[in-house]
Amino acid sequence: MSVPTPDADGLYKRKLSGTSLFLAKGAMPEELNYGDPIVSTLLWSTQKFEVARVVSDMQKLADGFVRMHSVPEGNRWKKVEGWTSAENVKEIQVSSEEEIWEFVEAKKTESMSNPAHPWWEVFILNSSSSRSLALFRVHHAIGDGISLTAIFCQILCGEDGMPIGLEAIGKLSGSSSSSSSSPRRKKETQYGIGTALSAIAKIPKVAMVPKGPFDTETAYLGPAPERRKAESSGKRKTVMLPSFSLEAVKKIAKSSEVPEGVTINDVLLSGFTGMLRRYCEFMGDDLFQYGSGDRSCCCGTTFNSRALVAFAMPRSPDELRDPEDALRNAFTFISCPLAVLAKKPLQRLTLTAASVDALKRSGEAFTAFNIQSFAQKTLPEAEVKKTGVGLLSRHTCVFSNVPGPQFPVWAFGNAVDEPGFIYPNVCQQVALVSYNGRICGNVCLDPEVVERSDVLGAFLLEEMQELAGEVGVPPESVLFSKDDPAAAMLEKLVASRKETVKYETVARPVAAAAVVAEGEGEGEGLRSRLGKSGAEGAGVDA
Structure with a gap:
């Protein structure tokens, strides 16, 4: 062309x-x-x-x-x-x-x-x-x-x-090889009609996300009042995550112990979720002493922890080769619950896969993309930016996973040892990419909020290895390289689990903390934190 x-x-x-x-x-x-x-x-x-x-x-x-x-x-x-x-x-x-x-x-x-x-x-x-x-x-x-x-x-x-x-x-790229008269194509067409109808019904829900509740304050996520301001401190730190064997992740997804249809992306998202929980436990966050596997907490208030998952609109090979059409921005974000309160890795994976599958079937990506396009064309620029900040600041992270070639490639004449990408964002950005049999990535975060970011890689490794063991995959096969720094850090953490610090939430009133200390009114501290992200956070503009 x-x-x-x-x-x-x-x-x-x-x-x-x-x-x-x-x-x-x-x-x-x-x-x-x-x-x-x-x-x-x-x-x-x-x-x-x-x-x-x-x-x-x-x-x-x-x-x-x-x-x-x-x-x-x-x-x-x-x-x-x-x-x-x-x-x-x-x-x-x-x-x-x-x-x-x-x-x-x-x-x-x-x-x-x-x-x-x-x-x-x-x-x-x-x-x-x-x-x-x-x-x-x-x-x-x-x-x-x-x-x-x-x-x-x-x-x-x-x-x-x-x-x-x-x-x-x-x-x-989207597939263009299927015949429109094939049984599979007919099934996809019927599914598409149902998805379109579901997408229309999702308009009110999707439109309200940027003005809805903030995610619950945890040791990994700062207080809602600070996130509501959404001001950048100018500080962002890139934390490298351990590289995993793509083959081991595939075996986890295909194990008979996990629900049918679990994807590689589901495994990675649940692994990240487990990393968050382990970090919060490590930091002494009392909220995670009461996990019941669902989104309810001991004091009966809703717990919010969500990722914005990037969904790209499909495009054909011809579009991706076109001098004008190849480079474009055709993506949106979908709010996906994180199963942080689930106690076991397999339980987290099961809940994660169910949430992602429900989102795919709901047509929310189609709805969000069209609402986004309409807003950008009709609303004042300041209002569009305000909405974008409201969406990002209410979530725990943005999660993206880019597929790469599964064989060695050369860039600018040199063999590529490892690829990656970094994107500083309002909330924390998880950037994963698969290449030549491995999955590597990083988290770009605010070091003033995540005080011990040095342990994140070790906790992600621990989560993935425990998940592998639960579903019959050798835990030692998960890590791509035994020399990965996360392995040494994990050994250190396992040897000294007592190295924890108590996370003191800004949102918990001093009086409530004193009551808990005296053994009365148990759960008041948790209720104040959950209230900040739930009822009090609802409907507040960023």
């Missing part, structure tokens, strides 16, 4: 979608100090990168896709004349992997170096004593995770040196 020709003013005909325009203008109110929505993609290699090869490959993408050589102007994309990719590629010499991480952490909340250039840049951090890194930073207005992964398939190569193509990541 050839790139279309812009008009005399350099403007392309296709307009930005509501989501892309919303992101281009800054997704958050300026006074909240969140900066531009920048996605950082990390490509690690055991070899040094050649700058000339990076420049050449990025020029191919710039020549082939409108948004890679343009900047937003109004609601259109404008070609940047006289520009080449070399102006957006910079090499930085470093002495260690620690120095690389220092650079990444400092850069992740910064705006683009030159906003007059196309809104992406690559930093090459070559080290002679450790792994090297190609850091690709891109403004979210250019595209979502699926579209960015799709265009990179044109420069990522296999062992034979040929581009891997979209076929390497089948989940990225």
Whole structure:
């Protein structure tokens, strides 16, 4: 497909979608100090990168896709004349992997170096004593995770040196091979009609989420009054999670001990949920002494703990190759309950899978996407941003899982050792990616809220290993590498479970705490915390 020709003013005909325009203008109110929505993609290699090869490959993408050589102007994309990719590629010499991480952490909340250039840049951090890194930073207005992964398939190569193509990541594109007369297609069509009707019925529920209750305060999540302000402290820390064997996760999902239809994503989401519970127990959060496996607490008040799960709208292979259509933002968020109160890993997985399946069947993603599109086209910009903040600040985290190629690939001429991506957000952002038989990822969080983030990876590993043991999968097969730092941390934690600190909630009144201390009115402290997130949080604008 050839790139279309812009008009005399350099403007392309296709307009930005509501989501892309919303992101281009800054997704958050300026006074909240969140900066531009920048996605950082990390490509690690055991070899040094050649700058000339990076420049050449990025020029191919710039020549082939409108948004890679343009900047937003109004609601259109404008070609940047006289520009080449070399102006957006910079090499930085470093002495260690620690120095690389220092650079990444400092850069992740910064705006683009030159906003007059196309809104992406690559930093090459070559080290002679450790792994090297190609850091690709891109403004979210250019595209979502699926579209960015799709265009990179044109420069990522296999062992034979040929581009891997979209076929390497089948989940990225919608299937076009099924015949409309096949029994399966007829069943899908009937299911689609039911989903559409359900989606219409979900409009009131979905529309009220940004103005609904806040998630319950826990040791992992700050008090609702602070989240209601939604002001950025400017501090975000990237916490690396242990890498898991994709094959072991698949075996857990397919085990006869788990409900039929459990997916890899269900296993990962339940693992993250278990990590949260273990962290709260470790921090001495008394709320988790009363778990009953459902969403009710001992004092009869509703407990809220939810993740915003990213749902991307399906698109065809032709769309993902189109110079104008490939890069786009066609995604939404769905609020999914986290089974944090469930006491056992298998119970958490069962409840998680049921919640995710119900969301898929409900049509809420379709409803949310259309409400989102309508709001972005009709409401004032300030109101749209306020709604976005309200949605994010009311949830525990955003959870995303991007599928990657399951064989070794080469980027810019180098074998990719490990990929990843980082996105600072209003709430905590979980970013997972699967590649070459492993699942790796990170959590981008506020270190002032999660005080002991150093133990998160160990608790995630412990949760996944216990889950594997419950369903008959060897626990030792879960961890991708025995040298993972999470393994050593877990051994340390297991050896000294007494290393706990008491989490003192800001929301608990002093008087109520004193009553509990005297052995009277048990549960008052919990009730005050739950009330802050439940009844008192409902209907409050962010």
